[in-house]
Amino acid sequence: MTISPDEFRERILADIEPMTASPQPLMECLGLACAEDVHAEVALPGFDNSAMDGYAVRYADVAEASKDAPVRLPVVGEIGAGQASLLALPAGTAAKIMTGAPLPSGADAVVPYEWTDRGVAQVVISERPEEGQHVRYAGEDVAVGDPVVARGTVLGPRHLGLLASVGRSHVVSRPRPRVVILSTGSELREPGTPLGHDSIYDGNSFLLAAAVRQAGAIAYRVGIVPDSPREFLTALDDQLVRADLVITSGGVSMGDYDVVKEALSPLGVWFGGISMQPGKPQGFGRVGEERIPIFCLPGNPVSSFVSFENFVLPALRRLMGKTPEMRPAVTAKLTHDVRSPAGRRQFLRGDVQFRPDGTHATVSPVGGPGSHLIGDLASANCLLVIPEETTALAAGSEVDVLVLDREF
Numbered sequence: 001m002t003i004s005p006d007e008f009r010e011r012i013l014a015d016i017e018p019m020t021a022s023p024q025p026l027m028e029c030l031g032l033a034c035a036e037d038v039h040a041e042v043a044l045p046g047f048d049n050s051a052m053d054g055y056a057v058r059y060a061d062v063a064e065a066s067k068d069a070p071v072r073l074p075v076v077g078e079i080g081a082g083q084a085s086l087l088a089l090p091a092g093t094a095a096k097i098m099t100g101a102p103l104p105s106g107a108d109a110v111v112p113y114e115w116t117d118r119g120v121a122q123v124v125i126s127e128r129p130e131e132g133q134h135v136r137y138a139g140e141d142v143a144v145g146d147p148v149v150a151r152g153t154v155l156g157p158r159h160l161g162l163l164a165s166v167g168r169s170h171v172v173s174r175p176r177p178r179v180v181i182l183s184t185g186s187e188l189r190e191p192g193t194p195l196g197h198d199s200i201y202d203g204n205s206f207l208l209a210a211a212v213r214q215a216g217a218i219a220y221r222v223g224i225v226p227d228s229p230r231e232f233l234t235a236l237d238d239q240l241v242r243a244d245l246v247i248t249s250g251g252v253s254m255g256d257y258d259v260v261k262e263a264l265s266p267l268g269v270w271f272g273g274i275s276m277q278p279g280k281p282q283g284f285g286r287v288g289e290e291r292i293p294i295f296c297l298p299g300n301p302v303s304s305f306v307s308f309e310n311f312v313l314p315a316l317r318r319l320m321g322k323t324p325e326m327r328p329a330v331t332a333k334l335t336h337d338v339r340s341p342a343g344r345r346q347f348l349r350g351d352v353q354f355r356p357d358g359t360h361a362t363v364s365p366v367g368g369p370g371s372h373l374i375g376d377l378a379s380a381n382c383l384l385v386i387p388e389e390t391t392a393l394a395a396g397s398e399v400d401v402l403v404l405d406r407e408f
């Protein structure tokens with residue numbers, strides 16, 4: 001008896017609440033979802049100011065200036081950005097003004113240096129500005145009270161720049177989940193150490209830890225735990241204190257040494273089959289006093305990755321308050337025929353190419369369906385999703401594609 005990937009994901013998401021939001025320093029928030037509606041408490045610009053280095057003038061005094069009939073005005077002061085002592089400009093005068101410096105009251109235009117003789121005591125103006133030219137008005141970009149960042153926005157560099165510009169040092173957002181990753185298997189060795197005749201390197205803990213980090217969460221890669229339920233439970237217990245979520249890889253199928261299933265089934269973690277390939281055997285539940293969610297993924301590397309995309313990534317996004325939880329599919333035209341087993345949703349690896357205008361995409365399968373083919377997984381840039389009831393698709397058919405390594 002298997003359940004569908006969608007039903008399994010729904011069960012997981014029904015069990016997971018977003019983490020509690022709190023004010024966090026802006027630079028901690030890159031890639032996090034904003035958990036408040038932020039309104040501007042200051043206007044941008046904050047005051048009328050100059051867009052050019054030049055002279056603040058009253059338009060009426062220079063309205064007739066031209067090359068043939070330049071206007072001469074006494075210079076009554078100099079206004080630098082952050083050094084504004086001249087607050088008002090008397091009629092018939094000019095004041096040197098720098099870009100960003102506040103316009104003195106009475107001034108209503110700025111004449112750039114290039115239209116003058118750059119005079120110090122008096123200035124010769126040989127071109128006439130428009131009224132208001134080179135003046136940046138208070139609030140023309142953002143007015144006090146304007147919405148600047150909406151709840152749910154994933155904060156990028158531009159949002160953080162704007163929040164800082166309206167004076168916010170902190171913004172309410174959900175913390176990054178701390179995710180512990182354990183690889184199980186007595187055959188596993190740490191990369192950089194010698195291999196035996198029957199051992200392999202632990203690729204999965206790196207694959208999963210990197211995927212966790214790419215999702216915006218904090219990854220604690222514990223690495224390898226041998227196929228001993230006692231050692232596994234000790235390692236897990238040691239780690240729970242720093243975990244908001246745990247991922248294990250391996251030890252969940254039908255073997256004689258399926259350590260994760262053996263250790264966690266008695267603790268109430270669910271294990272069963274999902275109608276998908278790869279990624280059929282899965283476990284999910286809660287462990288420890290704090291009832292930390294645990295995902296027990298199959299050990300085959302592609303199975304682990306496909307399971308992460310389908311179940312763990314949506315759970316992490318739920319914890320972080322990001323929507324949609326599941327990566328949205330796009331459609332693409334198959335370049336080759338593909339076959340798929342009946343009754344299982346297949347996630348084939350593929351290479352999707354978009355036309356330069358972004359409208360039409362084609363997709364070619366990369367490698368075979370084997371869930372051990374991590375070389376092909378790394379060469380792919382997408383997963384092709386072949387529905388449960390479909391056993392064959394001809395070249396030219398439209399197929400759903402999950403484009404990997406893409407923000408959503």
Ligand SMILES: Nc1nc2c(c(=O)[nH]1)N[C@H]1C(S)=C(S)[C@@H](COP(=O)(O)OP(=O)(O)OC[C@H]3O[C@@H](n4cnc5c(N)ncnc54)[C@H](O)[C@@H]3O)O[C@H]1N2
Pocket residue numbers: 183184185187188200201202203204205249250251252253254255258278279280281297298299300301303371
């Ligand atoms: N009799 C049955 N055997 C299997 C079934 C089944 O239904 N009946 N299901 C198969 C499917 S499908 C999958 S997927 C795997 C899942 O196995 P496990 O989760 O128990 O994983 P292991 O047996 O520990 O390992 C499977 C495979 O992956 C390699 N592996 C494991 N961990 C890592 C790692 N960290 N880095 C790289 N490679 C890893 C491991 O050496 C094995 O080759 O079960 C099938 N069997």
Ligand code: MOO
Pocket residue numbers: 276277278279280281298300303371
């Ligand atoms: O379902 Mo397993 O994950 O196919 O290889």
